[in-house]
Amino acid sequence: MFRETITHAGGDSNGTASESHVLMLMRRALNRGYRMEATRTGGASIRWTRVDLTTHAVVLRSIAVEPELPVGDLDLATRTLLARIDVGDARYAVHPDRYVIAFEDGEIPPAETARLRARRLVVVDTRGRVRLTMAARLGLLAHDHRQAGGGIDGFAMCSCGFTASAATGEAVDEVLRIHRQSVTAQFVESIDATYAAAITSRR
Numbered sequence: 001m002f003r004e005t006i007t008h009a010g011g012d013s014n015g016t017a018s019e020s021h022v023l024m025l026m027r028r029a030l031n032r033g034y035r036m037e038a039t040r041t042g043g044a045s046i047r048w049t050r051v052d053l054t055t056h057a058v059v060l061r062s063i064a065v066e067p068e069l070p071v072g073d074l075d076l077a078t079r080t081l082l083a084r085i086d087v088g089d090a091r092y093a094v095h096p097d098r099y100v101i102a103f104e105d106g107e108i109p110p111a112e113t114a115r116l117r118a119r120r121l122v123v124v125d126t127r128g129r130v131r132l133t134m135a136a137r138l139g140l141l142a143h144d145h146r147q148a149g150g151g152i153d154g155f156a157m158c159s160c161g162f163t164a165s166a167a168t169g170e171a172v173d174e175v176l177r178i179h180r181q182s183v184t185a186q187f188v189e190s191i192d193a194t195y196a197a198a199i200t201s202r203r
């Protein structure tokens with residue numbers, strides 16, 4: 001589950017959100033052209049503006065979702081395991097002596113399997129298939145697009161290799177922000193029907 005914070009005219013309101021609700025929010029944001037960005041904790045922030053019909057002022061609105069258990073450090077070993085699971089043939093295998101995530105060509109050792117599940121980076125569906133959680137996917141996306149240097153002299157780089165240059169440091173930050181928003185939009189667009197169905201059918 002995610003914690004959801006909605007900022008509106010009267011202040012903030014908080015609630016909880018399921019993975020399917022988070023996907024719905026992000027798809028709606030994509031359709032409406034709202035700015036959204038994945039966060040390192042495995043959440044997302046969505047921002048947009050609207051015109052107040054009474055005062056005609058432009059007001060900022062936002063929704064932030066953060067997993068109840070932040071994804072934490074996604075080190076290379078963890079990212080490698082998650083990438084392997086994301087191929088799509090991962091199953092949860094219960095043997096007399098071990099519980100493991102199994103593939104056609106191998107398996108993840110029991111301790112690592114237990115750790116990935118406890119961190120809620122993966123979930124097992126009712127048919128025994130293993131998939132990445134939305135939090136894991138968002139956390140990986142944010143990890144792949146973090147500021148990797150620069151920030152001075154009008155130049156900065158994203159960890160994916162994207163570079164930004166502009167007249168001021170603030171303008172460079174904005175170019176990087178727009179880049180991160182663009183990759184987040186592409187991520188939401190790329191979520192396929194199979195993954196969406198798996199999320200929605202989760203009990």
Ligand SMILES: [Zn+2]
Nearest residue numbers: 145158160162
């Ligand atoms: Zn990037």
